[in-house]
Amino acid sequence: MEGGAYGAGKAGGAFDPYTLVRQPHTILRVVSWVFSIVVFGSIVNEGYLNSPSESEEFCIYNRNPNACGYGVTVGVLAFLTCLLYLALDVYFPQISSVKDRKKAVLSDIGVRAFWAFLWFVGFCYLANQWQVSKPKDNPLNEGTDAARAAIAFSFFSIFTWAGQAVLAFQRYQIGADSALFSQDYMDPSQDSSMPYAPYVEPSTGPDPAGMGGTYQQPASAFEPEPQGYQSQGY
Numbered sequence: 001m002e003g004g005a006y007g008a009g010k011a012g013g014a015f016d017p018y019t020l021v022r023q024p025h026t027i028l029r030v031v032s033w034v035f036s037i038v039v040f041g042s043i044v045n046e047g048y049l050n051s052p053s054e055s056e057e058f059c060i061y062n063r064n065p066n067a068c069g070y071g072v073t074v075g076v077l078a079f080l081t082c083l084l085y086l087a088l089d090v091y092f093p094q095i096s097s098v099k100d101r102k103k104a105v106l107s108d109i110g111v112r113a114f115w116a117f118l119w120f121v122g123f124c125y126l127a128n129q130w131q132v133s134k135p136k137d138n139p140l141n142e143g144t145d146a147a148r149a150a151i152a153f154s155f156f157s158i159f160t161w162a163g164q165a166v167l168a169f170q171r172y173q174i175g176a177d178s179a180l181f182s183q184d185y186m187d188p189s190q191d192s193s194m195p196y197a198p199y200v201e202p203s204t205g206p207d208p209a210g211m212g213g214t215y216q217q218p219a220s221a222f223e224p225e226p227q228g229y230q231s232q233g234y
Contacts, residue, residue, distance in 0.1 A: 025167040026089060032160040033082035035153045039122075040075025042150040043068050046143035060147050061129035063137060071150055074122050078115055078157070085111070105172045112165035116158055123154040 021027075047068050048057040061067035088104060095101050130147055138144070 023089075025164055025171070026086070028160050028164045028167070029082050029086055029089075032157060032164065033079060033086075035157045035160060036075045036078035036082065038153045039150045039157070040072045040079070042146035042153075043071045043075070046146035047071070047150065049138055049142055051137075058137070060133070060138065060143050061126055062133040064129050067126055067129040070122055071126055071154070074118050074154075078119075078161075081111065081115065102172075105168060108168040109165055109172060112161050112168055116161035116165060119154055119157040119161060123151060123158060126151045126154060 047060050049060055050057055059065050059068035061071075085108060088108075092101070092104060095104065126147075130151060
């Protein structure tokens with residue numbers, strides 16, 4: 001399982017940025033982050049129009065302020081969510097608790113699926129309001145490219161967030177079948193299952209290395225005894 005089931009490195013291991021950026025879910029997070037910037041940036045910059053006969057600005061989507069508000073809100077919150085979970089990806093290898101690792105992966109699944117649903121609602125909402133917009137409200141076609149871009153990237157975001165949810169679920173399945181969720185991380189120096197170091201007896205005679213002799217079992221301890229009579233030299 002390359003780089004762990006969720007992030008770079010094993011439990012308690014050091015952060016490896018190269019491994020992290022190669023993870024498919026990290027790539028999708030960054031893509032989703034960029035898409036969210038496009039959506040709320042397009043609406044904030046060009047989604048509100050001025051009319052010569054009105055003093056206040058109105059939303060380009062059928063004069064519906066809720067449509068613009070929804071697009072901006074979902075975009076900004078998605079932007080912050082991506083940053084939050086990118087930070088969690090960096091911190092995840094340091095989490096040694098099994099319960100905390102499970103909670104992190106399960107929350108990732110739920111949040112990704114929820115945002116995919118919000119983007120689906122946003123795409124349908126913006127597309128519908130754009131379709132019923134009246135040409136007389138925008139005779140110069142100002143901000144039309146930005147309005148279409150917000151709709152298009154809302155649609156693309158459905159798949160990037162759904163893809164993250166699928167990858168998170170796969171990581172959870174992998175983790176459930178491996179040591180990631182089956183045991184807590186233990187420092188190797190505190191692991192009682194590690195073999196003991198060989199016993200070193202104090203040096204009693206000349207020792208070139210100055211380290212003393214190493215205790216070893218006699219070579220004949222596990223060998224069969226010689227059979228029959230053997231002559232001995234005197």
